[in-house]
Amino acid sequence: xxxxxxxxxxxxxxxxxxxxxxxxxxxxxxxxxxxxxxxxxxxxxxxxxxxxxxxxxxxxxxxxxxxxxxxxxxxxxxxxxxxxxxxxxxxxxxxxxxxxxxxxxxxxxxxxxxxxxxxxxxxxxxxxxxxxxxxxxxxxxxxxxxxxxxxxxxxxxxxxxxxxxxxxxxxxxxxxxxxxxxxxxxxxxxxxxxxxxxxxxxxxxxxxxxxxxxxxxxxxxxxxxxxxxxxxxxxxxxxxxxxxxxxxxxxxxxxxxxxxxxxxxxxxxxxxxxxxxxxxxxxxxxxxxxxxxxxxxxxxxxxxxxxxxxxxxxxxxxxxxxxxxxxxxxxxxxxxxxxxxxxxxxxxxxxxxxxxxxxxxxxxxxxxxxxxxxxxxxxxxxxxxxxxxxxxxxxxxxxxxxxxxxxxxxxxxxxxxxxxxxxxxxxxxxxx
Numbered sequence: 001x002x003x004x005x006x007x008x009x010x011x012x013x014x015x016x017x018x019x020x021x022x023x024x025x026x027x028x029x030x031x032x033x034x035x036x037x038x039x040x041x042x043x044x045x046x047x048x049x050x051x052x053x054x055x056x057x058x059x060x061x062x063x064x065x066x067x068x069x070x071x072x073x074x075x076x077x078x079x080x081x082x083x084x085x086x087x088x089x090x091x092x093x094x095x096x097x098x099x100x101x102x103x104x105x106x107x108x109x110x111x112x113x114x115x116x117x118x119x120x121x122x123x124x125x126x127x128x129x130x131x132x133x134x135x136x137x138x139x140x141x142x143x144x145x146x147x148x149x150x151x152x153x154x155x156x157x158x159x160x161x162x163x164x165x166x167x168x169x170x171x172x173x174x175x176x177x178x179x180x181x182x183x184x185x186x187x188x189x190x191x192x193x194x195x196x197x198x199x200x201x202x203x204x205x206x207x208x209x210x211x212x213x214x215x216x217x218x219x220x221x222x223x224x225x226x227x228x229x230x231x232x233x234x235x236x237x238x239x240x241x242x243x244x245x246x247x248x249x250x251x252x253x254x255x256x257x258x259x260x261x262x263x264x265x266x267x268x269x270x271x272x273x274x275x276x277x278x279x280x281x282x283x284x285x286x287x288x289x290x291x292x293x294x295x296x297x298x299x300x301x302x303x304x305x306x307x308x309x310x311x312x313x314x315x316x317x318x319x320x321x322x323x324x325x326x327x328x329x330x331x332x333x334x335x336x337x338x339x340x341x342x343x344x345x346x347x348x349x350x351x352x353x354x355x356x357x358x359x360x361x362x363x364x365x366x367x368x369x370x371x372x373x374x375x376x377x378x379x380x381x382x383x384x385x386x387x388x389x390x391x392x393x394x395x396x397x398x399x400x401x402x403x404x405x406x407x408x409x410x411x412x413x414x415x416x417x418x419x420x421x422x423x424x425x426x427x428x429x430x431x432x
Contacts (some may be wrong), residue, residue, distance in 0.1 A: 001314045003049065003051060003317075004046065004051040004052075004311075004314055004316075005293070005314075005316070007042060007045055007046055007049075007051065007219050008042070008046075008307055008310065008311065010042070010342065011038060011039065011041075011042030011307065012344045014038045014042075015042075015342075015344065015345065015385075016036050016343065016385055017038060017040050018033075018034045018038055019035055019345075019384055019385045019391060020384070020385065021117060022034055022382075022404060028303075031395075032296070033296055033391060033395070035296075035300065035345075035391065036296045036297075036299050036300035036303070037299075039299070039303035039304055039307070039348075040299045040300075040303045042307060043302075043303035043304070043306035044303075045247065046306060046307065046310050047076075047306060051310055052306050052307070052309055052310035052313065053309075053313055056309055056313060057267060057305075057306055057309050060305065060309055061305075062304075069301055069302060069305045071257065071259040072172065072175050072181075072301075072429065073297070073298060073301060073302075074262070074263050075169070075175055075258055075259040075262045076126075076172045076175065076257045076265075076297070077264050077266075077293060077297075078244075078259070078262035078263050078265065078266035079125070079126060079129075079169050079244070079266075080126065080128065080129055080193055080239060080293055080294070081266045081269070081270070081289060081290075081293060081352040082237065082241045082244060082262075082265060082266055082269060083125040083126065083129040083133075083135075083174040083241065084129060084132070084289045084292050084293065085233075085237050085269060085273065085285065085286070085289040086234070086237040086238060086241060086393075087129070087132075087133045087291070088228050088229075088233075088285040088288050088289050088292075089228055089229055089230055089233045089234040089237060089370050090228045090234075091228065091234055091237075091238070092121065092133045092134065092137075093133075093137055094228055095117055095121075096114070096134060096137045096138075096141075099113040099114055099117050100113075100141065101401050106218070106331065106373040107147060107214075107215045107216070107217050107218060107303060108208075108215040108216070111152060111155055111208075111215055112150075112237055113213075114134075114138070114152055114156060115155045115156070115159050115204060115207075117134075118130055118134060118156045118159040118160055118163075119135075119159045119162075119163040119200060120163075121134070121193040122159065122160045122163040122164050122170060122381070123163050123166045123167060123170065124167075124241075124245060125241075126164060126169060126170050126171060127160040127161050127163075127164035127170060127171055127377075127380070127387075127389050128171075128172075128294065128388060128389050128392065130156075130160045131156075131157065131160055131389045131392055131393050131396075132292065132392060132396075134156055135153070135156065135393060135395060135396045135397070136151060138152050138156060138399065139153075139304060139396070139397065139400035139402050143400075147217065148214045148217070149402055149404075150211075150214070150404065150408070151207070151211035151214050151215055153393075153397070153402070153404060153414065154207060154211070154412050155207055156391075157380075157381060157389070157393055158203050158207065158381050158416050158417075158420070159200070159203070159204075161377055161378065161380040161381050161387065161418060161422075162196065162199050162203055162377065162378065162381075163196060163200060164201070164377050165195065165196045165373065165374060165377045165424070166189070166192060166193055166196040167185075167188070167189060167192075168183070168185055168189075169248065169258070169262075170189045170377075171346075171376065171377055172297075172301070172306050172347060172350075172388075173346050173347060173349075173350035173373065173376035173377065173387075174188070174373055174376070174377070176347075176350045176351060176354060177350050177353065177354050177369050177372055177376065178369070178373070179258075179374050180355075180369070181354070181365065181366060181369040182356035183366075183369070184251065184252035185248050185249055185250070185252060185258065186252055191370055191428075191431065191432070192370065192373070194231060194427055194428040194431060195374065195423075195424045195425075195428045195431065196424070198423050198424065198427045199374075199378070199420045199421075199423045199424035199427070201423075202419050202420055202423040203416055203419070203420040203423075206415065206416050206419050206420070207353055207416055210214050210415060211414075212417070229285075230283075230285070232276075233273075233276065233285060236269070236272055237269060240265050240268060240269045240272075241265075241342075243265060244261060244262055244265035244266075246260055247261045247265075248262070253265070270286075273285065273289070274286065287302055290327045292389065293303065294392070297347075300347065300388075301347055302408035304345075304347060304348035304351060305347065305351055306414065307418075308348060308351040308352050308355070309421055311352065312355055317352060317355045317356055317358075318358050320352075320356055321355075321356035321357060321358040321359075322358065322359075324336055324356065324368075326359065326360050326364060328409065328429075329357070329360065329364050329367050329371060330367050330368075330371045330425055330427055330428050330429040330432065331369075331371070331429065332371075333356075333357070333367075333369075333371040333372050333375070334351065334371035334372070334374050334421070334424075334425040334428070335375070335421075335425075336353075336375070337349055337350075337353050337371065337372040337374075337375025337376055337379065338374075338378060338379040338382070338421055339375075339379070340352070340353075340375075340379075341376055341379030341380070341382075341385075341386045341387065342379055342382045342383045342385050342386045343385070345385060345386065345387065345388070346375075346377075346379050346380060346386055346387045346388075347387075349375075349376060349379070349387065350372065350376050353368075353369075353372040353376075354369070354372075356368070356372075357369065363432075366432070367428075367432050370428055370432065371425060371428060374421070374424045374425055374428060375421070378417055378421045378424060379410075381413050381417045381420075382410065382413040382414070382417050383406070383409060383410055383413060384406065384409055390409070394406075394409065
């Protein structure tokens with residue numbers, strides 16, 4: 001057991017260090033995030049040393065349960081593909097342009113519209129998708145209008161990682177924690193919609209207060225051009241995503257797993273895109289969409305799953321659960337998940353916390369799971385380590401030469417994130 005703990009600790013320390021100091025490494029012409037390589041090496045060492053029993057790992061990967069990591073990855077990648085392909089038609093940028101036009105010459109009004117647009121898109125897609133699509137637009141727009149990008153970037157990132165709590169598909173961590181507890185799409189929505197709204201209102205109030213002076217400036221009015229490249233692709237992609245969302249809502253009633261629904265919809269869009277690709281030689285949307293998918297998440301999630309299986313095998317997860325206790329679990333699990341996410345990232349944290357509530361009543365167990373969901377989402381806005389969204393976000397800002405370093409991230413993470421966490425957990429406490 002000691003050897004397992006040592007390897008896991010070393011892996012997490014290296015993982016944290018890589019995100020802080022080496023978020024990306026250039027290999028030839030390709031940039032990769034070393035965090036997933038570190039996780040893969042750590043998991044491989046545990047397997048080769050027999051510290052993570054291969055039979056238990058294989059059983060977890062091949063099980064017919066809802067928490068099978070392959071099913072969760074299928075659901076996440078299917079929804080991401082649907083959203084990214086829609087973005088490749090110019091849809092999200094078109095909405096952002098409309099927000100800019102509607103704001104006129106008011107930076108405050110523009111901020112509010114960007115915040116609301118981010119929240120809306122996050123609810124129906126996911127936080128990672130919104131970060132990938134809107135961040136480059138904001139960097140470009142603020143640079144060309146001489147606006148301070150920090151308020152807009154803070155607002156976008158905070159909204160994306162707050163309103164991702166609303167639906168179970170908003171974050172991979174929601175999917176894992178909810179499915180591990182057998183929580184369906186509609187049941188999840190009934191509980192999480194109110195904490196999400198309350199947290200969002202508190203968060204928005206804090207951001208407006210912090211950036212009150214910055215948002216009094218007026219942008220240099222310059223035209224922002226954005227066109228929808230293909231109305232056919234836009235309509236088919238939008239209809240497919242809408243159909244997918246409807247059937248996800250009905251999944252509990254038609255007794256069909258969410259991963260299967262999303263996979264069928266993504267497969268239909270993929271087939272449509274392939275037909276478009278071969279019928280129109282210059283159509284690059286499918287290739288661009290596939291390239292933009294976060295493929296590094298696959299080895300990262302599977303490696304972290306191996307590490308969590310190892311911790312469960314040696315009884316370490318049970319001991320951590322005992323330390324958190326069985327009283328006021330909303331606050332203990334919410335605060336713990338929030339902090340742990342910023343040590344080991346929210347994806348492995350969610351895998352670990354799904355197994356922690358031991359010896360709790362069924363009601364307290366659900367409270368612990370919902371609190372962990374809150375911590376997994378809001379923990380993203382404390383340090384870049386907290387979530388894949390933070391890693392992608394800082395990488396994009398570096399690419400677009402925007403000054404938003406680790407200290408800046410942490411500063412606004414504390415100022416905005418802590419009141420938002422308190423609001424969400426307090427609402428959840430009185431709701432459940």
